[in-house]
Amino acid sequence: MIAYIIRRLLYVLPIVFGVMLITFILFFVMQTRETMAKAQLGPRAKPAEVKNWLHERGYDKPVVINAAWADPAYHHTDQPWWDSIFINQMKNFATFELGESDFNREPIGEKIKSGMVPSLMITVPAMFVGLFLAVALALVQVLYRASALDTGMTVACAVLMSIVPMAYIISAQNLMAITLKWLPAFGFDLQGWGTIRFLMLPVSVMAVIYLGSDVRLYRSIFLEEIAQDYVRTAQAKGVSGRGVLFKHVLKNGAISLITLVVAHLPLLIMGSLLIENFFGIPGLGGLVVNAIQKQDFAIVRAAVFIGSLLYLFGLLLTDICYAVADPRIRLS
Amino acid sequence: MSLLEIRNLGIHFHTENGVVEAVKGISIKLEKGETLAIVGESGSGKSVTGLALTRLLPEPPARYVSGEILLDGRDVLKMKGDELRKLRGKRIAYVFQEPSTSLNPVFTIRSQIAEALKLHRPEVKDLDAEIIKCLDLVGITNPAQRLHDYPHQLSGGMQQRVMIAMALACQPDLLVADEPTTALDVTIQAQIMDQFRDLRSKLHMAVILITHNFGIISNFADKVAVMFRGKIVEYGPTAEVLRNPQHAYTKALIQCIPRLGARQHRLVTIDHAALEAAS
Numbered sequence: 001m002i003a004y005i006i007r008r009l010l011y012v013l014p015i016v017f018g019v020m021l022i023t024f025i026l027f028f029v030m031q032t033r034e035t036m037a038k039a040q041l042g043p044r045a046k047p048a049e050v051k052n053w054l055h056e057r058g059y060d061k062p063v064v065i066n067a068a069w070a071d072p073a074y075h076h077t078d079q080p081w082w083d084s085i086f087i088n089q090m091k092n093f094a095t096f097e098l099g100e101s102d103f104n105r106e107p108i109g110e111k112i113k114s115g116m117v118p119s120l121m122i123t124v125p126a127m128f129v130g131l132f133l134a135v136a137l138a139l140v141q142v143l144y145r146a147s148a149l150d151t152g153m154t155v156a157c158a159v160l161m162s163i164v165p166m167a168y169i170i171s172a173q174n175l176m177a178i179t180l181k182w183l184p185a186f187g188f189d190l191q192g193w194g195t196i197r198f199l200m201l202p203v204s205v206m207a208v209i210y211l212g213s214d215v216r217l218y219r220s221i222f223l224e225e226i227a228q229d230y231v232r233t234a235q236a237k238g239v240s241g242r243g244v245l246f247k248h249v250l251k252n253g254a255i256s257l258i259t260l261v262v263a264h265l266p267l268l269i270m271g272s273l274l275i276e277n278f279f280g281i282p283g284l285g286g287l288v289v290n291a292i293q294k295q296d297f298a299i300v301r302a303a304v305f306i307g308s309l310l311y312l313f314g315l316l317l318t319d320i321c322y323a324v325a326d327p328r329i330r331l332s
Numbered sequence: 333m334s335l336l337e338i339r340n341l342g343i344h345f346h347t348e349n350g351v352v353e354a355v356k357g358i359s360i361k362l363e364k365g366e367t368l369a370i371v372g373e374s375g376s377g378k379s380v381t382g383l384a385l386t387r388l389l390p391e392p393p394a395r396y397v398s399g400e401i402l403l404d405g406r407d408v409l410k411m412k413g414d415e416l417r418k419l420r421g422k423r424i425a426y427v428f429q430e431p432s433t434s435l436n437p438v439f440t441i442r443s444q445i446a447e448a449l450k451l452h453r454p455e456v457k458d459l460d461a462e463i464i465k466c467l468d469l470v471g472i473t474n475p476a477q478r479l480h481d482y483p484h485q486l487s488g489g490m491q492q493r494v495m496i497a498m499a500l501a502c503q504p505d506l507l508v509a510d511e512p513t514t515a516l517d518v519t520i521q522a523q524i525m526d527q528f529r530d531l532r533s534k535l536h537m538a539v540i541l542i543t544h545n546f547g548i549i550s551n552f553a554d555k556v557a558v559m560f561r562g563k564i565v566e567y568g569p570t571a572e573v574l575r576n577p578q579h580a581y582t583k584a585l586i587q588c589i590p591r592l593g594a595r596q597h598r599l600v601t602i603d604h605a606a607l608e609a610a611s
């Protein structure tokens with residue numbers, strides 16, 4: 001198991017390198033560095049300003065290799081061959097040096113650290129509340145399967161699924177903040193327990209947005225288990241309907257649930273674009289959207305780097321949880 | 333009073349493609365300690381009959397349209413959920429065809445047998461000792477070492493022995509074995525059947541053996557019921573039915589038993605069209 005984990009961690013290196021390579025190529029295919037500078041400085045920026053902007057951010061170096069044959073326009077004779085944009089970036093990522101924002105040269109690491117906290121404060125509770133609700137509702141449906149309650153809940157899920165997320169956001173803000181004035185509609189402030197007031201609305205909206213589809217998915221997972229032979233064996237032993245469901249079916253179904261849920265856990269750090277935008281939460285989701293809008297490629301790059309690491313970590317975590325939950329699986 | 337008496341039992345399935353009449357008014361009588369074999373081809377309603385004894389069929393789609401199932405004179409079909417659960421595993425226990433899927437893959441052998449004991453024999457204090465006794469009874473070597481194994485760690489024959497041990501743990505009066513050896517290879521089949529024979533006399537249980545194989549019942553069952561399309565077409569003491577079959581379908585089935593040393597060059601098959609016309 002340890003050997004397996006180490007091997008999987010080694011696979012991370014080439015995969016992340018590949019992701020960063022593709023991201024790098026895309027940036028330079030899409031634009032020249034001059035257009036990048038002008039996007040920040042404005043179209044009327046003087047050549048000297050552009051040059052200075054590029055120099056401050058290290059973009060005045062050759063793209064791949066510092067050599068006359070590779071990139072004569074940007075060749076720096078006084079620097080070694082490895083002093084190129086690509087190699088510098090990779091070196092920085094390898095040491096988790098995320099660099100500075102292209103826009104205002106603020107350290108990206110700091111920005112991410114401070115954005116992570118509000119993001120996690122929304123996504124983690126939302127994910128657990130949502131998971132708990134969806135599993136509980138799905139189990140109720142399976143327990144009363146093929147009854148009017150089951151049908152009614154299926155219809156309710158379809159309704160929940162067909163409402164656009166924006167409608168949840170606006171109606172929640174309207175009801176709880178504007179009409180009842182119980183909770184703030186917008187904004188975020190870290191103030192100990194008082195923070196909860198800012199979290200209630202975004203967390204509940206986020207939990208509800210995916211509820212319909214999750215309940216349906218979990219219901220079908222549990223129904224599939226209910227049809228298995230071991231369920232009949234348990235019934236033949238005299239185990240009650242609830243006992244069969246909560247012991248036998250839940251444990252087997254949980255193994256399928258793990259793949260769906262655990263892979264997403266690390267990505268919770270990245271926050272939710274939609275929720276953070278509409279509830280004014282200064283989290284990572286908002287940070288990335290802003291960076292894209294401002295063409296702040298340094299931040300986008302860092303986000304891609306962290307995102308791919310987290311994603312791979314989620315996959316590894318899934319496999320480990322699988323092996324822990326399912327006695328049939330041995331990692332090797 | 334008989335241990336079990338089925339009178340005119342009828343079972344339908346209401347499916348999307350219409351009503352399936354799986355069992356059409358069958359009657360069976362079984363005394364304590366007696367062994368009955370239910371024989372018949374695939375789809376003739378054997379398993380449905382077996383599961384109906386403790387109302388294990390999913391309702392819907394299953395519906396009991398007629399008759400009664402009397403266990404010690406009390407009608408199972410009139411029992412409430414609670415009473416039924418006290419029956420299942422305790423008075424009537426089951427062994428199913430496919431041991432690899434019939435055991436729960438994520439629980440240990442110990443916990444699956446313990447579940448039955450906790451439900452029906454709460455007086456048992458030392459669960460481990462009792463479970464080891466059961467596993468020993470069905471011929472599992474080193475039972476103490478097997479307790480914490482998961483089903484996938486055992487061979488098919490061992491898994492089926494565990495199923496049997498689980499069924500016997502609560503000392504049922506009637507064991508329903510639904511094709512218990514079909515999924516196993518031939519040498520293991522014989523071992524398992526010997527095990528049944530041995531246990532039956534040791535524990536004074538009645539047994540209903542469901543099979544489509546006439547070959548294995550001749551020296552095993554006291555009585556045989558032959559099912560064809562949801563009906564019992566022939567019913568009587570095994571020796572008599574084998575010696576002097578009345579129904580064309582039974583004759584055909586008996587002819588199908590391949591005999592060692594017989595000068596038979598082709599396997600006999602059943603002509604359904606002719607049977608259909610006859611019945």
Ligand SMILES: Nc1ncnc2c1ncn2[C@@H]1O[C@H](COP(=O)(O)OP(=O)(O)OP(=O)(O)O)[C@@H](O)[C@H]1O
Nearest residue numbers: 345347352354373374375376377378379380381393
């Ligand atoms: N859950 C169900 N829903 C609908 N029809 C069913 C269901 N269970 C059984 N049947 C039908 O009932 C009939 C009898 O099935 P049963 O399983 O008793 O056959 P069997 O004699 O045990 O056959 P086999 O030797 O293949 O096990 C079949 O036609 C089958 O399609």
Ligand SMILES: [Mg+2]
Nearest residue numbers: 378379380510
């Ligand atoms: Mg069957």
